[in-house]
Amino acid sequence: MTEWTWDYNPSAAYVTEGLPPGVVAEVERLTTELAALGPEAAKVSRPFDREGGLREFDLMRGRGFLSFLAVPRHRCVYVCNAT
Template sequence: MTDWSWDWNPSEEYLTDGVPPGVVAEVERLTTELAALGPDSVRVGRPIDREGGLREFDLLGGRGFISFLPVPRHACVYVCNITWYG
């Protein structure tokens, strides 16, 4: 377990507007697990050929994805976008 946390960027209201509650719950679950990875979260998801920067991770079997930014300096994973195809 690490001391990393996660947060919404820019805000929860902005990112979750129009997204079903079950999908929001899955995003929160995934980002909690990403934060538990700590510094290793810079290698999770796409792109697979490099570390760091804005990353993507599939949601619910490819029915959408989240874009997240792990920032080691802040010890935080920021959720930056939720794309849901439904």
């Protein structure tokens, strides 16, 4: 288990506005798993050729996307967008 956490950036209301409760639950479940990876979260999903920066992860079998930042100095995964 890592000491990493996750949070919404800029806020939960901004990121989840208009999303059904089931999608919000899936976003939070996936982000919890990304935080459990710790610094390895900076290598997960697209773009595949580099680590760090804004990452994009498929939601609901490709029906949506989750954009996130893994910030090692904060030990946090920030959810920036969910569509």
